[in-house]
Amino acid sequence: METVRNIIAQKSKLFEKSKQSIFWIQSTRPQDSLKGPIDLSWINVSVYSNQSYFNQFIGNLQTKFNLPSKGIQPHQIINDISGEAKHGNILAIMGSSGSGTILLNGKPSTVERITSCSAYVQQDDIFLANLTAREHLMYQAKLRMSPDTSQDAIIKRVEEVILELSLTKCADTIIGLKGSKKSISGGEMKRLAFASEILTNPSILFCDEPTSGLDSYMAYNVVSLLKSMANSKRTIIITIHQPSSDIFALLDQLLLISEGRLAFIGTSADALKFYSSLGMECPSNYNPADFFIQKISISPGNEQDDLQMVNMICDEFIESSYGQSLKKRLTQSTSIVNSDAYQSMFGHSLVYRSTYLTQFWVILSRSFLCNWREYSVTSTRFLETIALSLIMGFIYLRQEYNQESIMNITGALFMILINNTITPAVSVVNTFCHELPVFVREHNSGLYRVNVYFLCKTIAELPFFLILPSISLTICYWMINLNPNGTRFMVSLACIILVTNVSTSFGYLVGCLCQSLNAALSIAPTAISSLLIFAGLPINQRSIPKYIAWGKYLSWPYYGNEILVVNQWKGVKNISCPYWLNNRYITSTPYGHQIIDCTVTGEGVINKLSFSVGNVNFDFAMLFVLIVAFRLTALLGLHHRARSFR
Template identity: 45%
Template sequence: MADSDERTPLFRNGFNNEDSNNSENVSTDSSFRIPIYGTTSEQPNLRTVPIEERINYTWSSLNVFTNVDTPQSESHLCFCCKRNPGSRGQKKHLLKNISGLAYPGELLAILGSSGAGKTTLLNALTFRSPKSITVTGTRCVNGTPVNSKALTSQSAYVQQNELFIGSLTVKEHLRFQALVRMDRHISYEQRMKRVNEVITEMTLNKCENTCIGIPGRLKGISGGELKRLSFAAEVLTNPSLMFCDEPTSGLDSFMALNVVQILKNMAHAGKTVICTIHQPSSELYAMFDKLLLMSEGRIAFLGTPEAADLFFRELEAPCPKNYNPADYFIQLLAIVPGNEESCRNAVNMICDKFQRSEPGIQVALDSTMKSSEFLRHQDADVWINGSNGNKSPYKASWCAQFRAVLWRSWLSIIKEPLLVKVRLLQTIMVSLILGAIYYGQVIDQDGVMNINGAIFIFLTNMTFQNVFAVINVFSSELPIFLREHKNGMYRTDVYFLGKTIADIPIFVFLPLLFLSICYYLIGLNTEMPRFFVACGIIVLVANAATSFGYLISCVSSTISMALSIGPPMLIPFLLFGGFFLNIQSIPVYFEWLAYLSWFKYGNEALMINQWENVTNIQCPRGNSTCLRNGHVVLEIYNFKEEHLMIDIISLIGLIVAFRFAAFLALLWKTYIDEE
């Protein structure tokens, strides 16, 4: 660093270093604190982690690669041309030989400019890297290498984007988390006691009965409360290791300080806390126990803030007086547009200097020694191959998971105003309109046509109303489901059954209400058994359509995709219902599709229920071609009275088949996500 040419890039940001040799920077004084909860005595005391459960987390020689496609120019000329195997892509080196360690009782903050590799490192440490990413190296808990399942069972991960069921209250959300995340031997009373403790610890008492909120639809809690709720859900099980991805993003300075104070309290309780921080203030910087500065996928420094100040002083690049050290270090290690080459030379020089320095050598030695200690552990293979061999990753039993998911699903339904109020109003209005249009049909030649049209409108309304009611159920909650499933909270079959069973009361009550209003207004068959049979058929048709909506929702990855493919897929089933096209006229190559149409089975069943044993259809005098009885009406449509039970059984079969296919689609998504 004696050469002025080498020193120039370090001072490219225009900092005034005339006062850089002063003894201490005010913002690095670890005693500097702003009270968050009032006085120090008012700060909540988090549950202390027992010494035997504390975690030293180390990583050694972590390298992360991603494939970068470099297609040849000729591959753009013809889409059918085969790509040269040698041009499939090159590996881009994202993280370069990263080693480090985090101790219990310490808050380790990962700092760096955009593109420095902070999120990539955190994803690698938590085994959450995308499928296109290749990670090499060793990650150890107390000297024992771990895999994804073993680490998940001992750690908690607070992601940057909060994903919640917005119609639940804060307390209801935490109750659900306690039911599925705490060990199965813990009683319900103890779980609820722990929920109340966490609410107090995270200062969520004032909003515990407030809905979390849905953006644009339901006003909920504030951004700072959302962040604290994310922490609350993770600390329910008192994990020994915490990961946080930019917990202060989107918060004002006070709320950011509040959140980091929570992290600091967790560290003081004996937890190992690792987080990435975006643009921390000097107050936040003063709370960090350790810093990990990154640039260009390399470590520029790892140690205490005081050691960082000393390290950059030795490089003759000290932080100016009264300047935020976090801002200074981030800008010092940033790659400035237009000056990339000199910036990279400076960054590489700093990283090389740290790697050869005494703190850098000590970090490499400590992480390597911790990684090699597993050879002396008799149970090393348990951690390498998974937590306790084939032990289930789920804390709660299948029944406990099902009860919790069913409870949450039912709450989200009854507390959703659009679902309860708008759909109820829609059902009443449509049934009244149909009743008014077809009011008082007489059983004559015109009445036969009108009644048949009304019956098919029943089917059409039940289909489109129910398909579009559920077409976004799984696609909208897919990110929440995948996150919670990956965290070992519940199984895929539990989630699917809980969601679908919670919907059953709605999809039974609304069809019954619809038919009860318009059935007698139109003047359909008044024999008492006929009404109840029609109600059963309408309920089956509604649930068959609902099951098909579930299938579309599970196949689709987004709501817009589900809404795009839903209507075109319904048209063939509508055409093969026997009203617009006689079932005998269906082309041979489409007959298989007709067997999947609930319109066909529902239309035939309702027509049989309406016209069976009807013998008094009025005919104009002298008209020999009129429809004189119900049997003739059914013959025109090629429907047969003896098919009534077959149609009912077929509708039940379609409900089961569509839902099973939807479950398989959802299961496939979880399988792809876990790879």
């Protein structure tokens, strides 16, 4: 079934075709009140799926050159549907697979007005696993409720919702991952999802498949909860697929859709009477929901006959007393659309419900708390860093300044660089991609801005990427016996910290641009491995073909390696050379003795690797530039990601 999620959450991908389509809200509350009973009505609504970018491009060419446009018309989801949902009732939208469902008028002003008085509970329950249920609701309340709401009022409202939705037992339990042993139950997660949305006491509640993934007992409890919420004069609209007879008995109204057309809207009793008038009697002891779905479904292999049956049912409903009565009620209500009362009913709602500073402090504190609760991940990061550093320190332990140590020290610097390049990027990709679904949902619900989330996430992760590279370099530096000068150590430390943060910035970029975690984890190491080739050790810079040599300017390992090598070898004057023979020495190989030129100064080592002492300041500047460039590009990618899921 095309669900409410596909229409409402992706409203930017839909457009309304009929020029006569009208969608409005009829309020029974006082005009100066922001909460209260609301009746929802819509008339002659048609919806088409948006075209792909390729089809839009082809369509533009056809328009420009007056070519026929056959074959690229958008797919119609909803065909001229009218209906209403009354406060105090549950309206269940049912239909066969692929039917389509309800649209809230795509005009921006209407969306803002709907947002100000409604809430939307999506099918999938997505939460930050490291928060307790009470903490989650507190953060949600701070972002959803009015900016002038006091802390005491927020706490009071959260406790009221916890009590109303029977979450007291799990209020201080870590939410956890769905399906894991250390988490709240599926039913509790569903109730927590409802609790998040009703914090602002909305008059209209949209629910997408609220019983999905629950057993029959939990499903009945959830719909019973919705029934009790409807009894408090809320308007509840849900999509539901083949409810049990017990659940069906709780539903007040049905909206049956097939092939994008309205097959019935009204009470279940009236639905049975209407289908009975068409010669379709529901057998006794038979679930009416299954009966209705069976009559409006298109069966494989019998498409033509079933389609004729569906069209007959839809046509008969339009002409029936039920359809005519609906048309009359909606026609009488259309006068509200242009009235002054309607225009002033909602006022001007804000796109975001809280101020920029409130969003910033709430998301920042939440991000720090979630990171702090990642005990296993945090401890693994530190243990991995210490273990790798100790292993490298023992392998390259106490190097002396001779001909053999030139390769050893240069190789050790390169290995330090690799450890602080690949690991941070992959770590960021892994954690960032897991949290993106929560971000997309909350941002599209108007809780916070994209740049607020990205900035807070960056700040919350920063301590890790300052402390971990510092630990790594400190252990390796003194065990390997690198340049003992204190200033040289601080330069190396600054370089490694910058390289680590360029890598994390690249990880954010890949995570924002890739559509899945698997794709991001495949792309990030591959791209970094390619850039490591330009770092100066795998291949001498002078040997790289000119047509690809520009790649080093995108390679932060190149800038980092040049800084480390120059910082290590600059000013070194006495690299010993055994068996002197005019600045050459004899070494043994499997093929006999070989005479090799000695490199007796640090400048010689630097020149041999095609590095330059004068490039260090430029290298530092480029590391800063890459951090800014990668993060800005990642932010733009995150903006696009958020918009594509609306």
